Amino acid sequence: MSDSNLDGAAARTGLLAGYDPGGFFDEVFGGDPISRGAQQIIDRLARFDITDLRRRASDAERELYNLGITFLILSDRDAVDRILPFDVIPRVIASREWSYLEAGVRQRVQALNLYLHDVYHDQRILKDGVVPAELVLGHAHYIPAMQGLDVPLGVYVHILGVDLVRDQDGVFRVLEDNCRCPSGVSYVVENRYMMQRTLPDLITGIGVRPVDPYGAHLHQALCEIAPAGVDDPRVVLLSPGTYNAAFSEHVFLAREMGVPLVEGRDLVVIDDRVFMRTTDGLTAVHSIYRRIGDDFLDPEAFRADSMLGVPGLMRAYARGNVALANAVGTGVSDDKAIYAYMPRIIRYYLGEDAILPNVETHICREPEGLAYTLDNLDELVVKPVGEAGGYGITIGPRASRAELNHCRDQLLADPANYISQPMVPLSVCPTLTDTGVEPRHVDLRPFAVTGRDTWVLPGGLSRVALRRGQLIVNSSQGGGSKDTWVLG
Amino acid sequence: MEKLLSRYAMSALWMGRYIERAENSARLIHVNDTFARDDRGTQNWRPMVDLNADGERFDARHAETTAQTVLHFYLLDNDNPTSIRAAVRMARENARTLRPLISTELWSQLNVFHNQLAGLTPADIAMPRLTHLCTRIKEACQAHTGIVEGTVYRDQGWYFYFIGRYLERADQTTRLIDVKSHLLLPRAAEIGSPLDIRQWNAVLRSAAGYHAFRRVHSRGLRPADVVAFLLVDPAFPRSVIGSLRQVNTLLTELKSRYRLRGGNAAMEKIDEMLAALGSWPATELVRSELHEFLDWLQQDIGAVYLDLAGDFFDQVGG
Structure with missing residues (x-):
C-alpha cells in the first residue's frame, strides 16, 4: 500500500488490521470520502510496528514527566505530579470540517459577548422572556457589581473553550461552553511538540x-x-x-507570552491602580490574564477569606484602570442551565441558527422537560447544572434501579438544578492500548481568543477516555489526551 | 527595563542556596565516609551533625550517633530540613516558582534529580553503595551548575541566583573550619598531632581543596595554613574571601545594571568582612579567637541575607 491509495475504502492492514470502530463514528476512518491527508496518515500508521510504537509512547510519557508537564494531585501528605496520559495516535480533522467548526465557534463567541453585555446592561433578553430572569439574576455567578460597567471593546469572553462531541452520524454537537477560565490549551501545544519529536515520520509533509x-x-x-x-x-x-492543578499551564502561557506569572500577593492596589512588587519597588500593571475564579479575585468585593486575590482589584477594574480577562461575571453564560438556552440566545442576538447544534437538551425547570426526563430516565443522562468535571452525573442506561430512583427523587426535589440529554454515542479514535490499537471515545475542546478580532486555534484539545467503553473523558475520571491535526 | 518580581528574586536566591547546600553535604558525607574507617570509627560522624547545628533535632530522632543514623538523617529523612533530600526538594520548589524564567533543561534536570532522590531506599545508603550515591549527587549538582551556566538568561534573576549560591558557600566554609578547629579536636594539646593533621586533610578534601593546597604548600600540612587557605586564598573557589568577593561583584553589577536602589547595607557588611579577611594574620590564632571570628562571619552573612530580603524581597522567606 502507498500514500497514493485514495480509493476511500480505508483498508485496514498492518497495525490497523483488526481495528473496528464498532458502530461509532471514527475520527480517522470516518470521512466520506476519506480525505487525502487522512488516508496518508492511515497508510503510514498501518506500517508501524506495535513494539516500536509502544516504545515511542513510553518515551513520550517519560519525557512529559521529566519536563514537569504535569498537573498536581494533592494527597494527605504530598503533592504528587501526574502527567495527563498522552496517546500517540492523532485525531484528524479535515480542512472542510474545520472551516465549519471555526465558523461555529466564532458565532458562539459573538453571541456570548452580546448576551453578557445585555445581561449586565439593559437585560433585554430577560425582559423579552427568552431566558428566564430568575435563572440569570438568581445565579451564583451573577455579579451585581458588573451591572452597568463597560468592559473594554465590549468583550467579556476573551478566552473561550467549547466542549464538543461528535455523534454516530459524525455531527459535532456542543456539550458545554467554558467562559470562565477554560484550561487545557497548553496540552494542545505541548502535545504537538511531543508528536513532532515522537513520530516525526508520521507528521512530516502531512500539512498539519x-x-x-x-x-x-x-x-x-x-x-x-x-x-x-x-x-x-x-x-x-x-x-x-x-499548588494549583493547572500551574503547569499557567507557566506555559506566561512563557509563551513573555509576561510575569504573578500571584495575588505580588500585586497591590493603590489609589485604584494595580501594581506589582519588584526588586525595584512598585510597577504598574495594566492587563491581567487571571486564572483565578471570580469568588477569589478580590477579598474586598467577593469572598473575604480569599488568600489568592488582590484587595481592591474590583475598584481598579470598575474605574477602567486595569483590564481583566476573562471579564468578571461570565459564569452566568457557562453553566449547563444557560447552555440549554444557547440556541435561542444565538437566534435572539444574531438572527441566525446555531451553526453548532447543542446536544438535545431537556430543561427540567420547564414542566415538559421534567416530564420527558422522568418518563425516559433510563435512556437519559441527567446532569446537575452547577457541577463540572463529570461529577454528579447519572447515566440512565448504565444506572441501577436504586440509582435511578435516587436520581428521580433528586429531580423532583429540585428540578431547576437539572438538565437531561440523550446518551450521545461519542465518536471514537484509534488509540494505543495494552491490547493493541483500539477505538476509544474522544471529545474536542477548541479554543478562541478574542480582542478586537477572534482567532480560533486550529484544532483544540482532544481528550480520550482510555478505558474501553468509558464515555467520560475528563482527566479527573482517568482520561488522557491526543494531538489534534487540522489538515491543510 | 525589565522588572523582576520580588518573589522571583527570592526564589532564585534560594534555589542557588539549596543546591549549594546539597552539594556541600554530599562532599562532606563522601569524605567522612572515606575517613571514618579509622581508629575513631563512628565518632567521626558526630561533627557533621554539629556542623549543621542539628544536634538537638538529631538527638530527638536517634538514640545513637552512628554512620547509619547520620546518613539516614542527611540523605533520606524527609522531615529533616537539612537533609540533601530536603535541600533538593526545596531547590525544586523554588525552581517550580521560577519556571516562567528558567530554561526547560534546568527544570527538567532538577525534576529528574529530585525524583531519583525520592526513590532512594536504605539499601542505597549502605556502605557498599554510598560512594556511588555521593558521586551521583555531586554530579547532579554540577550538571545543574553547568545548565545554569549554559542556558539561563542573565537577567536580574541570574544575579540573585549566584548571590544565594556564594552566600551559602561562604557560610558553609566558615562552618567547616569551625567544626574542625572547635569541635573535632576537643583538647588543645592535640593540635599538630597525627590525628589533627589527618582531620585537616579530610576537611581540605571535603572542600575539594586538597590538591590545590598541595600546590601552594607542597610540604607538610600546618593547621594555620589550611585555615588561611580556606578563608582567604582568593584562587580557591570555595574560600570565604573568594565567595564574598563574588557576592560583592554581583551586587555591584546588579545595582548599576538595573538601577536598583537597595542593597547598600548588605554591601557595607560585605566590605567589612572583606576588610577583616584582607588583614588576616599569618600567625596562628588562639582557637577561641578563631571561633569568635568565624562566629562573627556567620552572623554577618546571615545579616547580609536579611538586608537583601528587606531591600529586594520585602519579606524574609527561606
Missing part, C-alpha cells in the same frame, strides 16, 4: 496546521484591552500559585 501562535494571539488580545492611553501595557498572568 500549526498551533504554536496561541501565545502571541493571547498576548495581542490582552494588549488590545489594556486601558486607553497606555502605550506599552504591562500584561501579567495571575495564578493561584504553584
